[in-house]
Amino acid sequence: MPRFMGFVKMEEGNAPAPEALYKAMGDYVGELAAAGHFLDGGGLFGSEDAVNFVVDKGEVTRVDGPYAEAKEVVGGWALTRYDTLDEAIAAQREFAQLHATYWPECKIVATLRQVSEGD
Secondary structure (H helix, E strand, C coil): CCEEEEEEEEECCCCCCCHHHHHHHHHHHHHHHHCCCEEEEEECCCHHHCEEEEEECCEEEEEECCCCCCCEEEEEEEEEECCCHHHHHHHHHHHHHHHHHHCCCCCEEEEEEECCCCC
């Protein structure tokens, strides 16, 4: 069964999400987990403590946050499993709709990508 990674990108420094969204997300994730679709996931702290390693021309450089130039950051992620891509897409749309319903003033991008299982 294919695995999928969902990401939520949003502007850095947004106000906290409303409690109603957290409750709706908890219920939704609970349903996905009970059906065997949700494998793992969670929200991420802001980029102020982020650490990046930049590889450029064979050199590795560590760059610590915060990043003034960052407009959008990954705010959360989920690893899921579905029988088909269409099922995964439908679930990611439901996830995005929860944000539209319970946090309409936010602007997010909910991205879905299939996890490579091969070499």
